[in-house]
Amino acid sequence: MKLYSYFRSSASYRVRIALELKGLPYDYVPVHLLKDGGQQLLPEFRAVNPDGLVPALVLDDGQVLQQSVAMIEYLDEVHPEPKLLPGNALDRAYVRGLALEVACEIHPLNNLRVLKYIKRTLGVADEAKDAWYRHWIELGFAAFEANLERQGKAGRFCFGDTPTLADICLVPQVFNAQRFNIDVSRYPTIARIQEACMELPAFRKAQPKEQPDAE
Amino acid sequence: MKLYSYFRSSASYRVRIALELKGLPYDYVPVHLLKDGGQQLLPEFRAVNPDGLVPALVLDDGQVLQQSVAMIEYLDEVHPEPKLLPGNALDRAYVRGLALEVACEIHPLNNLRVLKYIKRTLGVADEAKDAWYRHWIELGFAAFEANLERQGKAGRFCFGDTPTLADICLVPQVFNAQRFNIDVSRYPTIARIQEACMELPAFRKAQPKEQPDAE
Structure with a gap:
């Protein structure tokens, strides 16, 4: 591949x-x-x-x-x-729901092409553009954290004790949050899960700074 | 339910x-x-x-x-x-890919809460806000149309001759496009599939104007 x-x-x-x-x-x-x-x-x-x-x-x-x-x-x-999705349909819906909270509600708004449009076409200043970036992460992480707590299905990871699609979407979003100086400790379950993920070689090997094109 | x-x-x-x-x-x-x-x-x-x-x-x-x-x-x-997804993994990836092109690349940018932020917080005028709305649909539909053609898997619908998750995501997005006066005939395969979907009672019954809260 x-x-x-x-x-x-x-x-x-x-x-x-x-x-x-x-x-x-x-x-x-x-x-x-x-x-x-x-x-x-x-x-x-x-x-x-x-x-x-x-x-x-x-x-x-x-x-x-x-x-x-x-x-x-x-x-x-x-x-x-x-397996990256749980064994039953209801749990799969929960994991997919979390993953899509990142993939549909946070990340699309902070895409490079979107930020370019905001800056160049809408003429928004850098400060307001950065506030936009943080706004969607903060709104999304608050919802994500509330869902983790409410559903009570998190263990070491978002669902139980093995990583799933939800963790796979969450971790890169936390990297973005940190790049924009968001204090992730305000979302304690997210912060805890992030740490657990980064103990796994797969998440570490896949991180931006380990890639051949890292700067 | x-x-x-x-x-x-x-x-x-x-x-x-x-x-x-x-x-x-x-x-x-x-x-x-x-x-x-x-x-x-x-x-x-x-x-x-x-x-x-x-x-x-x-x-x-x-x-x-x-x-x-x-x-x-x-x-x-x-x-x-x-079934709303095809029987084999590669075709499912194709259908999910199309569905997520709408759900991750177009719709999140045109959400009500996003439009509100653009208007109220970024102070963007209505005309530029509407251009933003149309921009993401036009960009997304061009990509969607190109993928339908390139993959050659469309029949009466996005994949073969029965509706799938891809059609389910596409049709509501076409409704949004039409509300904002986008000429959908510029995307001939999308336009054709939209028409085929609207011949099905399920798509008609589910449309906005048939809902109890329609205005």
């Missing part, structure tokens, strides 16, 4: 964690989101993923998968051990 | 389509996103869904599911006929 990735892209980080947890080898193809006006927009990359978004996962037969959560569901179906 | 819904919420519309396709009866509980400063933010609703987001799906035993795509995956697992 080949993963088109940018070290700091949190959607790429999600897929890297899943690949590491499954122990699946892959070739890392860096796509620099800031160089050349955004390498993800160049024809070479668009030939792989017409959306111009990273990550893109290319299977050995050349098939291209899009959207990080869809990639992880695929990897979990085709390489079922260790 | 009970669905907390707002007639115009496209995430609610997705779940309504899935419930109708499965033939599952449910109670409709309207949550008005504009009245009372947003009824989704009132303590009564937050007791159901602490996120303050519609839809929320309450199962007969009182369990609450969050995030529309997670709800639809749940319904598809527990009530498998008619």
Whole structure:
């Protein structure tokens, strides 16, 4: 497999964690989101993923998968051990719900192309842009934390004592929060789970600074 | 089951389509996103869904599911006929990828709470706000259309000749596009699939104007 990735892209980080947890080898193809006006927009990359978004996962037969959560569901179906979703439907809905709280309510608003639009097209100053970035993380983390507490299904990780899709989406988002100086200790369960995840080699190996294109 | 819904919420519309396709009866509980400063933010609703987001799906035993795509995956697992995801992993990844192109790349940017922030906090004028709304739909639909063509898996619907999660996410987004005067005929495959979906009673019954809280 080949993963088109940018070290700091949190959607790429999600897929890297899943690949590491499954122990699946892959070739890392860096796509620099800031160089050349955004390498993800160049024809070479668009030939792989017409959306111009990273990550893109290319299977050995050349098939291209899009959207990080869809990639992880695929990897979990085709390489079922260790499982990244719980064994029953209700628990799976809980884990997917948490994962999508990050993937649909926080991350899309803080995407690079969105921040560019806010700055360049809407003419928003850097300070207000950074406040926007933090706003969606804080709102989302407050909801995520409330759900973890309310459902009472968290153990060492978001669901029980093994990492799932929820942790895979949460951890890269915590990295983003920390880059923007959000005090994650205000969300004690999230902070605790983050620490537990970072004790696992898969989460550490997949983190931005360990990637070949890290700066 | 009970669905907390707002007639115009496209995430609610997705779940309504899935419930109708499965033939599952449910109670409709309207949550008005504009009245009372947003009824989704009132303590009564937050007791159901602490996120303050519609839809929320309450199962007969009182369990609450969050995030529309997670709800639809749940319904598809527990009530498998008619299936909303294809039979093999690669095709499921394709369908989920399309669904998430809407759910992660378009819809989150055009959420009511996001539009409010842009207007009130960033002080963006209505005209620029509407251009923002259209920008993300146009970008997303161009990518969606390109993927439909490239993959060649569309039949009458996004995947083959029965509706899937991809159509369920696409159709409400087309409704939003039309409300903002986007000419959907510029995306011929999307336009064709939209028409095919609207021939099905499930998509018609679930549409905004058929809901008890429609205005």
